[in-house]
Amino acid sequence: MPQADINHWETAIAEVLPDDVVVRGRRLTDILGKLSFAEMVYLVLTGSEATPGQARVLEALLVSVVDHGISPSSMLTRMYASYGVPIQVAIAGGELAFGDYHGGTSQQIGEELSSLVVAASATPGDLDRNLRTTAARHVAESREAKQRVLGFGHPQHDVDPRVPILLRIAAEEGVAGLHTRLVSYLETELAQSLGRRVPASFQSVSAALALDLGIDHRAARALIISPRAIGLAAHFLEEVDQGHRIRNVSGGQVTYTGRACESNVEEVST
Template sequence: MAARDTNSWETAIAKIEPHDVIVRGERMSELIGNASFAEVTYLILSGKRATKGQARVLEALLVSVMDHSIAPSSTVARLLASYGVPIQAAIAGGALTFGDIQGGAGQELARNLSGIVQQVAADGDVTDEALRNAAKELVADSRARRVPLDGFGHPQHDPDFRTPILLELAKKEGVFSHHSALLSHLEDALAEAIGRRVGANIDGASAALLLDLGLKPDVARALIVTPRTVGLAAHYLEEIEQGNTWRHVPAAQVTYTGVLPEES
């Protein structure tokens, strides 16, 4: 395979003109004041204009993750603020906390949901029964391997109040489809397997909804990081306004477990 010329750049996202910017075939000058943040987000990510229903669901999803009080991401942003770093560095530091454990589980679940729906479609019609059976198989496999099911449970919300609101809105706006249905069946299958209901969290809801919106699975983390930067900025500014400097773990909460020097 011939090596690409790394000095040559190609993009189908946007094109700069002397007095405008073309974004996915649309003029930025015409989008300004006429399209919402969610609509342009959808346009940039998918290359298509969102329907009113799609835009409303995406807007709701972006709002639902804008802030979550003192959490891992805001803790890091506030720590960095107290050390005197610029606001952009603190926001970037907070955003870097979104990974497989916190805030980023939706990406892996989105990949799984997408793969399952594609497999069900390859085997025949994507019926509700087929999705229910696929959900039971995934839960059984997860339990057999003793691997937690991504996108379920929340340490502070039992259940996560955002999920039913978003899924109900998706139904109302005609966005709720195979992936959201599969998520609901996974919740039922998990409850049946363990004897108690563990609701789908915001990672689970975002994973299913972004797929039903027609977006790619790897967009999952971006859809959490993007609006959360606003919350992180607010935490940074509040930390500065409070006059906090050099935040750290209190010495009384630090236990030394290393070797001690011998007494002379």
């Protein structure tokens, strides 16, 4: 295969014209004031225009993650703010906290849900029954391997209050599809295995809804960090207004565990 010319750029996303910008085949001047932010996000990510139902679900999803109080991301943004850095640096620092432990598992969950739905769809027979069987097998295999089933439970909420509302809106708009149904079956199977209910987390539901909306699972984190940038901006401004400077760990919270200092000073006689 010939090597691609790294000095040549191709994009199907947008083109800058002398008098306009074309985004996914739509003139920006034609859609300004007509498309909502959620509709624009959908257009850019999928290349298609959202139906009213899809736009409502995506709008709810974006609104639900604008802020979540004092969390790792907002703590970092506020710490950076106390160091006197510009707002974009503080926001970027907070956004970098999203990963495998804080707010970023939706990407892995999305990839997992996608592969499980593909497997269930490839199996002959009733699709709904196949989804249930796939969910049961996945929970059993995860438990046998002593691995956590991703996407269930929340450190701060017994039941994440955002989840039932998002699911209701998705059901009302006919957007909830195979991936959302699979999350429900996984929750049922996990409850039967553990003997207690561990509710689906926002991460699993947001990943499932993104997939049912036709959004690539690799963009799942972007649907969280993009709205959260606004929340982090609010934390930055509040921190600055509160006048905190140089947030740090107090000396009493630090224990030195290294080797004791040995004096090498020898008395020199002349």
